Amino acid sequence: MVAKAAIDAVRAAVASVADPEYPDLNIQQLGILEDVVADRSSIRVDLVPTIMGCPALDIIEQDVVAAAQASGHDVTVRFCMSPPWTPDRITDDARKILAREYSVAIRPRNGVTSCPLCGSTALEPRSDVGPTACRSVEWCSSCRNPVEVVRSREMGQK
């Protein structure tokens, strides 16, 4: 049986793996890390991709395996289809960094999205997807910056 201490060590090590698209955020803050589980002899890290077909998955997998190895443990990685990733899984700290560092907003479950830079709600939709499939592009007509909005098809958002 894998010791609980080993699981905890792996969890601590892989939680700090940086996201390839937001290098100053880790996979735990973004809600990609779902669980670390073990059976008799092996440890598995369960991850939830933000979007199907995300091109960053390989890199995340390699980095997770390497981080676990650095803590002295071999792991396998499984990408889970369920539960689906939704922006609700992003921590509050991460939201602030996304807004400040990346001009990225999160579309709320209810209510209107506000500009991550100036707070205005004068956002005009420009395209359903932008450089990545998990963000739409909007134009803030108040501070006149393009902003990207993380939205979730699972939550019925366009």
Add this chain to the structure above:
Amino acid sequence: MRNWQNIGEFEDFLDDGGIVEPNDDIPGPYRKAVFRFIEMHANSEYMGGLTERDWIPKAPGLHRKMTALAKSQDEIGHAHLLYMVAADLGIKTREEMVTDLLEGRTHFHNVFHYRVHSWTDQIAVAYLVDAAALASQQAVFKNCSYGPYKRILRRVIVEEGFHMRNGEEMMLLMARGTDVQHQMMQESINRWWLPAVQLFGPDSKPDDELLRWHIKSERNEDLRERYVQKFVPLLLAGGFTIPDPDLRQDSETGKWKISDIDWQPLMDTMRNIGPDSSRRISDAKRAWYDAEWVRTALDDATKAPA
């Protein structure tokens, strides 16, 4: 709205690390310079995205196809954001910028004026060319005085870094591959080394306004020099040679010195008469008009009542 009495006062503001915002009373010459710079960047992302797109059907295996697809989306997405910011400067509309590009009246990076002959060429582009583009974008980002552009660059840089990592992985695979693969990779390095080195441009002029106005923060020759010092040893370590008979290493400093560069090929690309310029431009034009129905359908869908 902030305004400045004269260009001297504006330059003092920039020298103090001031960031210009769209709602400021932006001096005309700065507006024009920053517009031209962003337009060229947008055009280059767009043309780069089209090159990447060409390789989606040809990429070996589903996995590489997914990467090629995601990279095309990145590049086109970057162009989309950049065109928004460029159009907002009020010098040309987005439609005018696209028309000028497709009619060959404006410019895009030299590297997209060459033909991508093979899959290893595509790897050389992903590794050598993306690294050069990334280095120049990082240098712009570091101290860029135009706020909206700096914010886009933040995201562009992380995504390009991701492409480079992918290019490096593919290059190392070829480096460790069969003799045939290694030879193919070498031929591609031979074709792409010089265009990548030339991407930084000739030495910056002493009075370069892009530097004075903190639109760029490093001189072209400094960026080029750093690139050479980094990539010569990396390629040699992969068992490849550099296509430069006069390449030498200073025995005291360990620094690599490349031959004097013939800038004529770069000048040709700046006049859209490079080796593959006309095919690239006409291909982009065809793609633009072929996709017109998609734009119309999307516009109609947006206008339709919910």
